[in-house]
Amino acid sequence: MAIVIVGLGNPGKEYEKTRHNAGRSVVELFTKQECFDDFVFNKTANALMTKGEVEGEKVVLILPETMMNLSGKAIMAQVKSVKAAKTLLVAHDDLDLPVGTLKMVFGRGSGGHKGVESIMRAIKTKEFARLRIGVAPVGKKNQAKKLKDEEKVIKLVIGKWKPAEEVVMKKVLKKAALAARLFATSGIEAATMFANTR
Secondary structure, eight states: OOEEEEEOOSSSSGGTOOOHHHHHHOOOOOOOOTOOOEEEEEETTEEOOOOOOOOEEEEEEEESSOOOOGOOOOOOOOTSHHHHHTEEEEEEEEEETTTTTTEEEOOOOTTTHHHHHHHHHHHHOSSEEEEEEEEEEGGGGBBBBOOOHHHHHHHHHTSSSSHHHHHHHHEEEOOOOOOOHHHHOOOOHHHHHHTTTO
């Protein structure tokens, strides 16, 4: 059974390097670092896909080409059972974590993330791993600053990084790509320990 790693985001040039595409950026970086072939569009999944091996483990990388809240469709063909879901890793932006934070979780609720909800509905389980990439402004005590207004939230997530944040994010994305590699080669425990240690 192949390891499936999905990077959530919105397709299209205007979303490149936005907060909402943090998950997609991780998978793109992973592809480069592991020298996988270029992504190819898969019509059935409506996603960009590439396959390769990392230390003998088969890995499938997916970038859904749908809008974020329809991400589940792209994964259904690859993850057909609850057992298969255990080999799934979804990288996504997270408004509950401040910029610079990375957290790996397993079998948790969606936390209101529409892309994650779509995947849970599509594969009928929440028993899969997720790499949560913090995109919220840093507030008091280094916690995520809560935005009350829906409009502000939308503006923030589809907005580009500030230069200072971009520097921080470079490190976070690198770490996230390494955590994804560990997930593929050494399993969830090793990857979680690495991802969740500051």
